[in-house]
Amino acid sequence: MKSRITLSAGLCLLLLLLATAPVWNLIPPALAQDGDASEPVELSAQVREFFETNEEGKPVVPAELQEYYGQLPDHARKLFSKAVEAGLISSAAHARDLLSLKLSPDKMELVLKDNCILCHTDKDMQSEETLWHIRDDGSGSTTLILQNFLADVHFRQGLSCSGCHGGHPDQTEMSDDIYERWPDSERRKVDRTWIPQFCGRCHSDPAFMRGFNPSLPTDQLAKYRESKHGQLLLGKGDSKAAQCVSCHGVHGIQGSDSRRSTTFKSNIPATCGKCHADAKYMAGYKTEDGSPLPTTQLKQYRKSVHGQALLVDGDQGAPACNDCHGNHAAMPPQISSVSEVCRTCHSGNGKLFDGSKHKQVFSTHGWPECAKCHGTHDISKPSDTMLITEPGHLCFDCHTRYAKDNPICNATAAHFHERITTMEAAQANFEQMTHTLAAKGLDVDALAASLSELNDALRQSRSAVHAFDRSDFDEVADAGLKAIETGDAGITKSEKEYRFRRKGLLFSIAVMVFLALMLYLKIRQVEAHQKSS
Amino acid sequence: MTQPSSEDLVSRRSFLDWLLGLGVVGTLAAAILPIFRYLKPLPQQGASGPVHLSAQDTATLDHDQFVIVRSGATRLLVFEDSSQKLRCLSAKCTHEGCTVQYVPGDGVIWCACHNGRFDVDGRVISGPPPRPLEAFRVDKEGKDIVIDGKLT
Amino acid sequence: MNQPAISNPVYRWLDRRYSLGNLVEFLKHKEVPLGDHPMVWYYLGGTTLFFFLVQIATGLLLLLYYKPGEASSYESIRFITTKVPFGWLIRSVHCWSAHLMIVSLTVHMFSTMMLKAYRPPREITWITGFLLFAIGLGFGFSGYLLPWNELAYFATSVGTDSVKAVPGIGEWLLQVMRGGHDVSINTLYRFFALHVVALPLLIFALISIHLLLIQRQGMAPPLTHESKGPGMKFFPNFLLRDLLLWLLCLIGLMILAVMLPYGPGVPGVEWELGLKANPLQPAYPGIKPEWYFLWIYQLLKEFPPHLWVMEGPQAALLMVSVLMGSWALVPWLDRKARADKPSPGFSDYGVGAILFVVFLTLKAWDIGGHGHGAEVDVRAVARVCAWWTLGLAALITVFRFLVYRHRWFLFSGGIALHVALHGLLGMSYLRALVAAAVVVVIAWALTLVTGSSARTMRRVSQ
Numbered sequence A: 001m002k003s004r005i006t007l008s009a010g011l012c013l014l015l016l017l018l019a020t021a022p023v024w025n026l027i028p029p030a031l032a033q034d035g036d037a038s039e040p041v042e043l044s045a046q047v048r049e050f051f052e053t054n055e056e057g058k059p060v061v062p063a064e065l066q067e068y069y070g071q072l073p074d075h076a077r078k079l080f081s082k083a084v085e086a087g088l089i090s091s092a093a094h095a096r097d098l099l100s101l102k103l104s105p106d107k108m109e110l111v112l113k114d115n116c117i118l119c120h121t122d123k124d125m126q127s128e129e130t131l132w133h134i135r136d137d138g139s140g141s142t143t144l145i146l147q148n149f150l151a152d153v154h155f156r157q158g159l160s161c162s163g164c165h166g167g168h169p170d171q172t173e174m175s176d177d178i179y180e181r182w183p184d185s186e187r188r189k190v191d192r193t194w195i196p197q198f199c200g201r202c203h204s205d206p207a208f209m210r211g212f213n214p215s216l217p218t219d220q221l222a223k224y225r226e227s228k229h230g231q232l233l234l235g236k237g238d239s240k241a242a243q244c245v246s247c248h249g250v251h252g253i254q255g256s257d258s259r260r261s262t263t264f265k266s267n268i269p270a271t272c273g274k275c276h277a278d279a280k281y282m283a284g285y286k287t288e289d290g291s292p293l294p295t296t297q298l299k300q301y302r303k304s305v306h307g308q309a310l311l312v313d314g315d316q317g318a319p320a321c322n323d324c325h326g327n328h329a330a331m332p333p334q335i336s337s338v339s340e341v342c343r344t345c346h347s348g349n350g351k352l353f354d355g356s357k358h359k360q361v362f363s364t365h366g367w368p369e370c371a372k373c374h375g376t377h378d379i380s381k382p383s384d385t386m387l388i389t390e391p392g393h394l395c396f397d398c399h400t401r402y403a404k405d406n407p408i409c410n411a412t413a414a415h416f417h418e419r420i421t422t423m424e425a426a427q428a429n430f431e432q433m434t435h436t437l438a439a440k441g442l443d444v445d446a447l448a449a450s451l452s453e454l455n456d457a458l459r460q461s462r463s464a465v466h467a468f469d470r471s472d473f474d475e476v477a478d479a480g481l482k483a484i485e486t487g488d489a490g491i492t493k494s495e496k497e498y499r500f501r502r503k504g505l506l507f508s509i510a511v512m513v514f515l516a517l518m519l520y521l522k523i524r525q526v527e528a529h530q531k532s533s
Numbered sequence B: 001m002t003q004p005s006s007e008d009l010v011s012r013r014s015f016l017d018w019l020l021g022l023g024v025v026g027t028l029a030a031a032i033l034p035i036f037r038y039l040k041p042l043p044q045q046g047a048s049g050p051v052h053l054s055a056q057d058t059a060t061l062d063h064d065q066f067v068i069v070r071s072g073a074t075r076l077l078v079f080e081d082s083s084q085k086l087r088c089l090s091a092k093c094t095h096e097g098c099t100v101q102y103v104p105g106d107g108v109i110w111c112a113c114h115n116g117r118f119d120v121d122g123r124v125i126s127g128p129p130p131r132p133l134e135a136f137r138v139d140k141e142g143k144d145i146v147i148d149g150k151l152t
Numbered sequence C: 001m002n003q004p005a006i007s008n009p010v011y012r013w014l015d016r017r018y019s020l021g022n023l024v025e026f027l028k029h030k031e032v033p034l035g036d037h038p039m040v041w042y043y044l045g046g047t048t049l050f051f052f053l054v055q056i057a058t059g060l061l062l063l064l065y066y067k068p069g070e071a072s073s074y075e076s077i078r079f080i081t082t083k084v085p086f087g088w089l090i091r092s093v094h095c096w097s098a099h100l101m102i103v104s105l106t107v108h109m110f111s112t113m114m115l116k117a118y119r120p121p122r123e124i125t126w127i128t129g130f131l132l133f134a135i136g137l138g139f140g141f142s143g144y145l146l147p148w149n150e151l152a153y154f155a156t157s158v159g160t161d162s163v164k165a166v167p168g169i170g171e172w173l174l175q176v177m178r179g180g181h182d183v184s185i186n187t188l189y190r191f192f193a194l195h196v197v198a199l200p201l202l203i204f205a206l207i208s209i210h211l212l213l214i215q216r217q218g219m220a221p222p223l224t225h226e227s228k229g230p231g232m233k234f235f236p237n238f239l240l241r242d243l244l245l246w247l248l249c250l251i252g253l254m255i256l257a258v259m260l261p262y263g264p265g266v267p268g269v270e271w272e273l274g275l276k277a278n279p280l281q282p283a284y285p286g287i288k289p290e291w292y293f294l295w296i297y298q299l300l301k302e303f304p305p306h307l308w309v310m311e312g313p314q315a316a317l318l319m320v321s322v323l324m325g326s327w328a329l330v331p332w333l334d335r336k337a338r339a340d341k342p343s344p345g346f347s348d349y350g351v352g353a354i355l356f357v358v359f360l361t362l363k364a365w366d367i368g369g370h371g372h373g374a375e376v377d378v379r380a381v382a383r384v385c386a387w388w389t390l391g392l393a394a395l396i397t398v399f400r401f402l403v404y405r406h407r408w409f410l411f412s413g414g415i416a417l418h419v420a421l422h423g424l425l426g427m428s429y430l431r432a433l434v435a436a437a438v439v440v441v442i443a444w445a446l447t448l449v450t451g452s453s454a455r456t457m458r459r460v461s462q
Helices: A002-019 A045-052 A063-071 A074-085 A092-099 A105-113 A115-120 A146-150 A161-165 A176-181 A185-190 A195-203 A206-210 A220-226 A228-236 A244-248 A265-276 A297-303 A305-312 A321-325 A338-343 A347-354 A357-365 A394-402 A407-439 A445-467 A470-532 B006-039 B055-064 C009-018 C021-029 C039-063 C073-082 C087-114 C123-145 C150-165 C170-178 C185-217 C234-259 C291-302 C312-328 C344-364 C378-404 C410-423 C429-450 C452-461
Strands: B066-071 B074-080 B086-090 B101-103 B108-111 B116-118 B124-126 B135-141 B144-150
Touching (some): A045 A092, A220 A228, A265 A297, A265 A305, A297 A305, A338 A347, A347 A445, A394 A407, A407 A445, A407 A470, A445 A470, C087 C123, C087 C291, C123 C291, C150 C170, C150 C185, C344 C378, C344 C410
Antiparallel strands (some): B135 B144
């Protein structure tokens, strides 16, 4: 009997185990073990000597760099040994410096094949002026940093030192070609007039550039010649004027879509500001009417709504210097045409302005259309206070001077102001109420919808101001007033609901407390009865 | 103190029982009434249900080739593209939240605030908007145009 | 109830068919133990049951409108709270009652532990109670995800992540729980099935067993105050009192649900719907699990990534398993109680457990931390929480000393020492724990050797 029980119990357990079969394969397979230790690497005699060199008891080339070397592919290590044997990598310290970059194998091979880099990173061979530092350690020139150069767009495309400087990467000595290609180094520092044409050798040749980046424009040199910078540099020989290197850099050039590039949108104000915000540098330059060229633009721009959007909020849609002034053809826009620049983004307001009374008036007076009221570099968020019909406010002051005989002007401004401030006050109220009511657990969907309609109407109304016409303005402002009505109704409804809930609670509590009291009395009654019986 | 008569006791007890009953009924009522209101289904659409275009909105759509409708707190742009296909996108520009509009002549969706442009699928063509407009499923059932959920 | 039941026509109709005589006799004699102990503890099981019944009712009502799904979970709850008449109330009650149920459950558990209701013949009642506790937490965890908002999504990610530490089947368990590698809508579908079918079936079965055992055996009398004389009749006395308490609980629940529809604003007790879950969004700063999980969450944080041969989370999980296991096995571990003798050691163990959990929970709330997320000063938090916990420990100890005349303070003292070492002296949490454990073991050995505890025991029992 017992054995039968045991047997059946065993069979049941087995069946139970089999029933779980569908999930067996859900148990993930054991992961493959991590790579086994690699075999030791063959080192050439010279390399081994470098690796075994010690200084103050510690190896000059640390163990992790030796390990990095060991993991480089065969070809790279062969190149390394060859360079060491040729004396191009002249010391253990030099070897360590090159290895410390921990480059990917293909970049390492590019470096090892380029004798220019090998020689010019050798501290023993170079002077302060010609030594390339491995990374930016604060000492030395900021343009001779290898780490930056390895990210340079020219280097990455295969154009290394010799592509610009001349010579050949296989050469182990400076050649005449290098010395003769450019003006000598002392002259190069003060005379920059040869640079645009030098870069233009490649960058203005469409057939040549097509082989590297067909989408890159090749008209920069032509545009540059027409620009103010070009006119100064090439026309007057003024080497203080900006040329290719001033904005793009020389050994660490990045494309404009790279965040580190000097021509990345968010970096452009600083790049232009290097000269244009430096009062000492810009001393002596004058505007068309003879007054000194201002250097406050960058400061103004930083405070402006465009500057805040680009530099603080990171909004890449906001304009930087080049969006209004141009890149290679940079020129200050003419007074008559600066508003055309604004219209490239603010087309809506531009159209409204074109259909308004102010268009003719501004043209008669020769005023720049947008800049007259909003400024140029210092454009701040337009304020509703501009519309206030009192002295010290924009519209009123201008009307007082130029539209004395026309009372409609100030009346319109006053109407605009009144409607807009009403909507703005309602907007602030609705926003606050949305939070308050939501926190109380009430439904704020309808209020949020009214608020969104009001936001639309307010935005459109502020835009409609540019038509400077009461009826056009009212078309959009009235929608705002309607939204205020529905919003207020919504708030009232929500507050009613809130009071209903509280009243409901009070009533229910009252009933339940009554019941509780009755229960309590009943308990007393029952127990009194029990005691007496 | 003299003992109350058994009759008094019984009447007092019944009174208390009656009050107790009243309390129970009251409490039950206070509990059941909200539940009854809760149980009754709502007239038409649920919040996660489809949006039907009103007759007025349909007329606007026929006339202007686009109309902007509301669903809760969101705005939707319903329009007919150049190949007569009915489409629906979010009407809230992804830049600063202005309401966009459909420009039938160019076949683009345009935001007047900063000149942002989107194609009929909601993808950004030019201008500052950072993200595309969300697409919604819209169908025409006879004369009724219904927007129902997001197109994933 | 005081009238003879026989005259009632309904009763007679039923009795003729089902012979209710035995049942009526049993019910007439059912008693609740009386003594000079506060009766309040005997009501707590009932209040837990009350809150659970509220959960079933409100849960069923919510189920009429809730639609699980990627595009409808969040939206349907939004619909319920904004558009459905009294939907806001049903949901608010459901959320509040969940938390109140767990509070009641926890106090009930600790009171039965302190009063040693687990001693024979009621061991299985304790075990079923322990399982009910686990299932209750499971309800809380699974229900939390259903609104599919940011908070729920990230809390569930963090919570389910911890099962990876289970040895062997950890990865499998994680994927089965989540319905995939990461938390997704599939996780919600599984949690929904758990919350609405699997766990209810399980809990109905367990509650039935739990209540049946109590009916069969009667409620446990407290140990040191053996009942003198008859207890209180269950029908009608205790029942009426119980109903009154349930009514008061209902009143409290309604006030909370209407006045604080989004919870008291405590981390882990917020159910403002907020934003819909967006897996692409970075995690919510200051994300924390529900308050009743905070102690495990904090304990996991105290472990280093590796501990001897185990990974940190695995070691933490082992520790929690050992602690919970010892808690479940208390009926068998407490030999003094098994012999119906006073067992202050285990009362002290209960107090120690309270202090242990309270300290971790306070720390998880970053009390005294001034700031949120990464800027919280961990040392300051440990210090402030230590003071609060030690204060609580002092209060409890004084109370026990004066009112209950306890003299056994080794466990709670050990926990207090651990709290002081970690919070005030700056030792790491684990090192402080080990140090305190060593001190406790040595002290315990000393008491055994000197026999002082035995002498104290004799004095107390006289």
